[in-house]
Amino acid sequence: MTRFPLAVVVGLIAATISQPAASDSTEQRLGKVHFVTSCKPEAQELFDRAMLYQHSFWYSASRRTFEEALEADPQCAIAYWGIALSYLYNPHAPPPPENLPLGLEAAKKGQALNAGTPREREYIDAIAAMYVDYDKVDHRTRVQRFLAAEEQVATHYADDDEAQIAYAITLNVAASPGDKTYANQLKGAALLEPIFKRQPEHPGIAHYLIHLYDYPALAEKGLPAAMRYAKIAEHAPHAQHMPSHIFTRVGYWKESIASNKESARIAREDGEQQDQAHAMDYLVYxxxxxxxDKEARAVIDELGKLQFKLDRFAGPFAVAASQAxxxxxxxxxxxxxxxxVHPTKYAYADAITYFARAVGAARSGDPAAAKADVAKLVELRDKLRDAKDAYWSNIVDIQQQIASAWVLYAEGKYDDALSAMNAAAEAEDKTEKHPVTPGPLAPARELYAAMLLDRGMAREALAAYEAVLKKEPNRLATYLGMIKSAKAAGDQAKIRECADQIARLTADADLSRPELIELRQTTGSKL
Known part of the structure; x- marks a missing residue:
């Protein structure tokens, strides 16, 4: 991965600070958006404000403000489009089932009002595509229908920036996790980059560019948007958190910590518990x-005390993931x-704990206990398959492959274990992480490297660890595994390189990990 020089990063930060976004009409700074409608002036003003919230995924606030626009102008049909849009929540995941009839109802009301312009009617018809036949057609199929409808709006209204912005983010939502050419993402980014130059204070453009570049091969391209977004929408919790998606991809841990601490603080104050939990999981990572580790433990303890008022997937996922x-x-x-295990209605959140338990038991020498947890993973994978959730069923399947490989290893079936672990790593390389998580508990290839090293295959382990860093830069556990491999392989240059990197990463560490303490003692480095 090509790295931005420090001077470039500092320059980006300086530019962000020296060019603050223009404030909107209230005390809150959320950016600047104008979505042209045929509604009355007072409704238009409220609609624009609702779009500020919506573009930063602040759904409760956007829906409330769209409803206020309707109160100001009961004929403002496009406001029903906004309400339906808000019911999708983060479009990168299926909306809560209870939201589907509500979204469909809003879309139908908008259609019944016969909006004042053909453009507005097309917007409403497009969002309806996400809800029509929700009880008969699976989510993935409806996403593809939605993408086709958004493309039509963007084509018909090429000069409408909001149409291009909506199409761009939907390209990311609809992208296949297995497409390593990132065709959809690059197409969406190409739409947004020139608009960002014209509208540098638009929160949605910065936000969606981060999503579009939130992949290892593209992450560096997302740094300018990441450096800008938090300043554009200073008072939106998601805007404070979202830059950390890019910071995580490029291994900028201090920037990620600052981003998520602020996001969690704002979300806590506003009672947005799901946003708070999501930011806290990234913060722990x-x-x-x-x-x-002490700071991480404190965040985990606080997270565990949250009593979620709304049952959404981000909160339970964050609680399970941070503990593991x-x-x-x-x-x-x-x-x-x-x-x-604290069971939830989200199979993929429960799977995290079973996965950690299975690997933990196998690596502690208890394959029988591990097998019981692997069986739960198989059960959860099949449940997700039956629900036609292809993405998460695949992720849980990879988890059970990894756990099963460690069971084989614990039983002394070393060749079978290595083969199974390599297959799991290759399967993981073919997919992408979900935005809900900063990453897996440990990359499969990192676990494969650990297994190789334990079998005395130091050079092969070293190569596997180096492959991890290309996708997950600046991972501490990877460097710790690398230095062990380099020592076993007698690679003095690699030992020095890893020691320097570990020293850099752990300059402010609390040194509670035995391996860090041992490394300081054996290398004489100040870690």
Missing amino acids: AYLQLGQ RYVFERGDWKGAAALE
Whole structure:
């Protein structure tokens, strides 16, 4: 991965600070959006404000403001489009089932009002594509219908920036996780980049560019938008968090920590618990990459005390993932095996804990206990398959492959274990992480490298660890595995390189991990 020089990054930050976004008409700074409608002036003003919220995924606020626009002008049909849009929540995941009839009802009301312009009618028809036959047609198919409808609007109204913006983000939503050419993402970004130059204070453009570039091969391209978004929409919790998607991809852990601390603070104050939990999971991940385990533990403890008022997937996922990350990143396999399962209605969130337990038990020498948890993973995978959730069923399948490989290893079937782990790593390389998570508990290829090293295959392990860093730069656990491999292989240059990188990452670490303490003692480095 090509890295931006430090001077370039500093320049981006300086430019962000020196060019603040224009404030909207209230005290809150959310950016600047104008979505032309045929509604009355007072409704138009409220509609624009609703779009500020919507573009930063602040759904409760956007829906409330769209409803206020309707109160100001009951004939403002396009406001029903906004209400239907708000019911999708983050479009990168299926909306809550209870939202589907509500979204369809809003779209139908908008259609019945016969909006004042053909453009507005096409917008309403497009959002309806996401809801029509929701009880008969699966989510993925409806997303593809929605994409086709958004493309039609964007084509018919080529001078309408909002149409291009809506089409661009839908290209990302509809992209196949297995497409490593990133055709949809690059097409969407190509639409947004010139608009961003014309509208540098538009929150949605910066936000969606981050989503479109939120892939290892593209992440560097997202740094300018990441540096801008939090300043454009200073008071939106998601705007504070979203830059950390890019920071995570490029291994900028301190920037990720700052981003998510602020996001969690704003979300906490506004009662947006799902946003708060999501930011806290990313925060835990970043702290662990710097060896700041006490700070990570404090966030996990706070997260565990949250009583979610709304049952959404981000909160339960963050709680399960942060608990499991802590033991995984620290190599605490007995701790992983002892994790408690707190069942939710989200199979992929529950799978995280079973996965951690299975790997933890196998690596602690208890394959029988691990097999019981692997069986739960198979059950959850099949449940997701039956629900036609192709993405998450694939992710859980990869988890059970990894856990099963460690069971084989614990049983002394080393060749079979290595083959199975390599297959799991290759399967993981063919997919992408979901935006809900900063990454897996540990990359499959990193776990494969650990297995190779344990079998005395130091040079092969070293190559596997280096492959991880190309996709997941600045991972502390990867560097720790690399230095062990380099020592076993007698690669002095690589030992020095890894020691320097570890020292850099752990400059402010609390040194509670035995391997960091041992490394300081054996290398004499100030970690």
